[in-house]
Amino acid sequence: MRMKKPRMGLLLALVFVWASNVQAQEKVETDTSLATATNAVPFNVSSVSGVNLVDAPVETAQPANFVLADPADPAAPAAAAPAAKPKYIFGDRDDYRWQLGLGVEFLRFQSNLIDASLVGLNTTVTYFTNDWFGLEGNLVTGFAPTIYQNEHVKYFGGAGGIRLGSRRARFEPFGHALFGGAHLQPQTAGNSRGTWTVQAGIGLDYRVNSRLSLRGETDWVRSAFFNNAQNNFQAVAAVVFHF
Secondary structure, three states: OOOOOHHHHHHHHHHHHHHHHHHHHHHHHHHHHHHHHHHHHOOOHHHOOOOOOOOOOOOOOOOOOOOOOOOOOOOOOOOOOOOOOOOOOOOOOOOOOOOOEEEEEEEEEEEOOEEEEEEEEEEEEEOOOOOOOEEEEEEEEEEEEOOOOOOOEEEEEEEEEEEEOOOOEEEEEEEEEEEEEEEOOOOOOOOOOOOEEEEEEEEEEEEEEEOOEEEEEEEEEEHHHHHHOOEEEEEEEEEEEEO
């Protein structure tokens, strides 16, 4: 009987400790649930709409190795140079196809009836199909002093043909051959004032710029006035416009 009482006391002590632990654990769980409920914020649309995203600082991410180039640093990459302005290049070029030559002409005319030195105008138009071949036409006038009792020598001519020449340098040599006709005054007894002419010669253009050249030219001119053949000479100094 004496042994049962200590055992009963020990059993009651264990029951009391177990009950105390259970009560403490339930209290802790209750406090945790209350704290969770207190910290939870219900979703409110009005609170979200009040947030100002514009004023929020925005940080731009920079590359880790980003380094500003120093213009004075020779190792820095050079900026792209501006494109050079196109310049007129002599040589194989996209040149103007048309030429207009306006010049002064000297024509030395000799025949069995008239011997005169004439000065006049020479107008030439040329159309180039490529950089060395062109189609050409000209008009020629010449005037000489008085002969035969107040009769003036007057010469009018026109011809058309081809022109060959280089257009690849500042100096442009050329050759041409033309066929046409001419009219000569004064009237002589029993003779016509008109006949055919053949003109062939060489020349040289000096290219001042893309639009302008200076020309020197010499030609052999064959005609058949007064039922006779004439072999005459002409020289031309002209200004040539390109367009």
